Amino acid sequence: MENALEVTAQLADFCAGIRVETLPPEVVRRARLLILDLAGNMVRARHDAESTPAVLAMARAMGFTGGSARVFADAQGYTAAGAALVNGVMAHSLDFDDTHAAGTLHPGAPVIPAALAAGEMVGAAGADVLAAIVAGYEVTCRIAVALPAGDHYQRGFHPTATCGVFGAAAAAARVFGLDRAGVASALGIALSQSAGSLQFLANGAWTKRFQVGWAAMGGLVAATLAREGFKGATAALEGKHGFFAAYAPHPVPGRAVQDLGTVFELMATAVKPYPSCRYGHAGIDAVLALRAQHDFKPADIDRVTYGLSHAGMLLVGAPADKKANPQNVVDGQFSGPFVLSAALATGAMNWDSYKLLQDAAIRGLLPKVHCEHDPEIEAEFPANMSGRVTIESHGKSFTRKVVVPKGEPGNFLTENELRAKFASLADPVLGASRAAALAGTILDFDRLPDVSPVLRFASQTA
Numbered sequence: 001m002e003n004a005l006e007v008t009a010q011l012a013d014f015c016a017g018i019r020v021e022t023l024p025p026e027v028v029r030r031a032r033l034l035i036l037d038l039a040g041n042m043v044r045a046r047h048d049a050e051s052t053p054a055v056l057a058m059a060r061a062m063g064f065t066g067g068s069a070r071v072f073a074d075a076q077g078y079t080a081a082g083a084a085l086v087n088g089v090m091a092h093s094l095d096f097d098d099t100h101a102a103g104t105l106h107p108g109a110p111v112i113p114a115a116l117a118a119g120e121m122v123g124a125a126g127a128d129v130l131a132a133i134v135a136g137y138e139v140t141c142r143i144a145v146a147l148p149a150g151d152h153y154q155r156g157f158h159p160t161a162t163c164g165v166f167g168a169a170a171a172a173a174r175v176f177g178l179d180r181a182g183v184a185s186a187l188g189i190a191l192s193q194s195a196g197s198l199q200f201l202a203n204g205a206w207t208k209r210f211q212v213g214w215a216a217m218g219g220l221v222a223a224t225l226a227r228e229g230f231k232g233a234t235a236a237l238e239g240k241h242g243f244f245a246a247y248a249p250h251p252v253p254g255r256a257v258q259d260l261g262t263v264f265e266l267m268a269t270a271v272k273p274y275p276s277c278r279y280g281h282a283g284i285d286a287v288l289a290l291r292a293q294h295d296f297k298p299a300d301i302d303r304v305t306y307g308l309s310h311a312g313m314l315l316v317g318a319p320a321d322k323k324a325n326p327q328n329v330v331d332g333q334f335s336g337p338f339v340l341s342a343a344l345a346t347g348a349m350n351w352d353s354y355k356l357l358q359d360a361a362i363r364g365l366l367p368k369v370h371c372e373h374d375p376e377i378e379a380e381f382p383a384n385m386s387g388r389v390t391i392e393s394h395g396k397s398f399t400r401k402v403v404v405p406k407g408e409p410g411n412f413l414t415e416n417e418l419r420a421k422f423a424s425l426a427d428p429v430l431g432a433s434r435a436a437a438l439a440g441t442i443l444d445f446d447r448l449p450d451v452s453p454v455l456r457f458a459s460q461t462a
Helices: 004-017 025-048 052-061 080-093 108-122 126-146 149-154 164-175 180-191 198-202 207-227 243-247 278-294 310-317 329-333 336-346 351-356 360-368 415-430 432-442 452-458
Strands: 065-071 074-078 303-308 369-373 387-393 396-402
Touching: 004 126, 004 164, 004 180, 025 052, 025 080, 025 108, 025 126, 025 415, 025 432, 052 080, 065 080, 065 108, 065 452, 074 080, 080 108, 080 207, 108 126, 108 164, 108 207, 108 452, 126 149, 126 164, 149 310, 164 180, 164 207, 180 207, 198 207, 278 303, 278 310, 278 336, 278 387, 278 396, 303 310, 303 336, 303 360, 310 336, 310 369, 329 336, 329 351, 336 351, 336 360, 336 369, 360 369, 415 432, 432 452
Parallel strands: 303 369
Antiparallel strands: 065 074, 303 387, 387 396
């Protein structure tokens, strides 16, 4: 491990020097797939997320429209800051975006919109933007792991936003071609904008989505200020009043730079097969497998027990009375009882499942699903967001433990599966032909001479 006192400088040096041609080929391939996955989220959320009309009205009122930057599936032009903000909000609005288990966050949602907006600002080549995205993932995830994420959560912070602003700044700074000092300054400016609260869990607020978009825009602003010579705080991460000291009680700063440049946290990033909090996915996998094996019907179920880690309980298991009575999409996304009940009742858990919040069969199952802390599952954390489901039916008990949920790096979706997920999100908005063409372009991302045309293409609708 390198000297933790130089964490910010080491990360800045890494980001300034990263190049596609020196990255491992598997990292480049995975980055393309992660861009595709997030693009599908942004396209669908632009038209389906219930918070979208308010976000677009805000963008118009604030003067974020009328520029040359683009928002996915939106014919309106935006300023660069507006595009980063709106795309960032859309990226996280379905809660269907990628996840990093050890960091307990969604790295793509703040990083990719910032990198794309920066790319449009300077007409950057796809190779430079993709390298910047890799840099942003590394910064976001490594900072979260160094906190560590569990302590940060216990303080009520939302690390996708708090850590994501640094990744967004690093990505935009790399697109701009800033040197080590410039990237470090961008990180120092981002420190002043690091925010994000878990209080959205109290009432299903849309702030979870907004604060991620704000992180994307904040990172872009930080990098732009640094590009123009604005001085940022030094030692932004490890300093006496830096991020680690202020945002967690027992940080381990050296983790942020351990194996930097040889081990890529981007490769430890998962994609979601289900549009809900990642801590529910092991349970959904288990329920779907048990349902297929035993042909359970809702009337057959006496009790379902979902064993979770402490972190999982915080997000999808407690308080039990609230999780058993979801009233809106955000409630449902963060309710272990709902996602398991939907999977049990219908054999699926997809974006349209949220239309069934008041479905009688699901409502009948909700009080039968009980989340509890499971020491064996806790032992898998933070390496895995595992879960154990036990279904009691007609006097018999059926158990399935899922250590590595589908979509995790050790159980990753294939390119065809990711294309299918993208199509399920984008086809209804763009039309099948345009969506397929967009997917093909994204999967050729690092070979594009200029990212601006693909953003213009992505903004057109059927």
